[in-house]
Amino acid sequence: MVDGLIHQSSEGTIVPGRPSVEQHLKAIDEQGYTVVTIEPELNRRLVDTVRRLEEELDVQPKMNRAEGYHTKRMYNLLAKDRVFWEMPVHEQVLPLATGVLDKWALLSGTTAMNIGPGEDLQGMHTDEGNITLPRPHRAMMVVTIWALTDFTADNGATRLVPGSHRADREPRPDEIEDAIAAEMPAGSVLVMHGGTWHCGGPNATTDQWRIGANIQYCLGWMRSQQNHYVGLSADEVAAMPKRLQQLLGYGLYKGAMGHVDGVSPGAIVGAEATTQRAYQYSETRSIQGLRPA
Secondary structure, three states, rough: OOEEEEOOOOEEEEEOOOOOHHHHHHHHHHEEEEEEEHHHHHHHHHHHHHHHHHHHHOOOOEEEEEOOOHHHEEOOOOHHOOHHHHHOOOOOOHHHHHOOOOOOOOEEEEEEEEEOOOOOOOOOEOOOOOOOOOOOOOOOOOEEEEEOEOOOOOOOOOOOOOOOOHHOOOOOOOOOHHHHOEOOOEEEEEEEEEOOEEEEEOOOOOOEEEEEEEEEEEEOOOOOOHHHEEEEOOOHHOOOOOHHHHHHHOEOOOOOOOOOOOOOHHHHHHHHHHOOEOOHHHHOOOOOOOOOO
C-alpha cells in the first residue's frame, strides 16, 4: 500500500496523483478504508519517542490475546510526550475522520503497538464491537493505524477485509479467509471505517519489531475508549491547541452536552480556547429559525 492505493482485490487499484479528501472518503465508504501519508520528519520523531518511552517506562507485553504476548503497548499517548499531540489533528488524517463522522467527533483513544517477533494473529474484530445496533450501520468510529515502521506481511502488518464494514455481523476471531495484509511503508496511515474487520497480523520474523499507533475517533455523544479527563492533567489540556481540546471533549457537544454547572469542561480546567457557556444559541427572544450552534 502507498498513498492513494485503494484495494479492491488482492491486486488493488491506484488513484492517479494525490487523492482528494473526497476520493479518500469515497474509498472508505466503498471499501472500508484508505491510506494517506505523513511527513518523514514527523514519522522519525514519533518512532524515536516510542522507542525512548518503551525503554524509560520498561514497557512489557500485557500477556493476553487482545493485547498480545509479544507486543509492547502504550496507552494515553498524549500524556507521555507532546509529539503525540500532532497526530489527532494532522491535516491528512483529521478531515477524513470528521468527514466520515462529523465535525463534533471526539478522540477515542491513542495507543502505540510494537509487534515483536513470534507474535500470533490477534484475532479478527471491529473496534465497534461493543455497539449493539443492528449491522450494518453508519460509522460510529474511525480507526487510524499509523505505520511508524514498514508494515509487511511477515512482520505483523494489519490484516483487514475490504468491504466488511457492510457486513451484518461481527467477525469470528479466526475469520481471516478474505483478509489482506495492509503492507505499507513507514509514514503511511491506514484510515478505516469503525466497522471494518481487522486485526494485528502475526510477526513471523526473528528480528523485526513492527511499530504502529492506533489513533481512534468516535461520534461526539459516545463514550471514548480511553478516559482523557482522568488521563490528562489540567495544565496539559490548557496548553493544547484548541482543536485538540475540542477532540478531547473540553468543549460542548452542539453547544449543550457535556457541561459542568452550565459551562464547558474547558472552563473548569482553565482551557480558555474551549471555555464557553452552555445553551448560548438560545440567548434570543425569538425561536424562529433557531438551530443549535
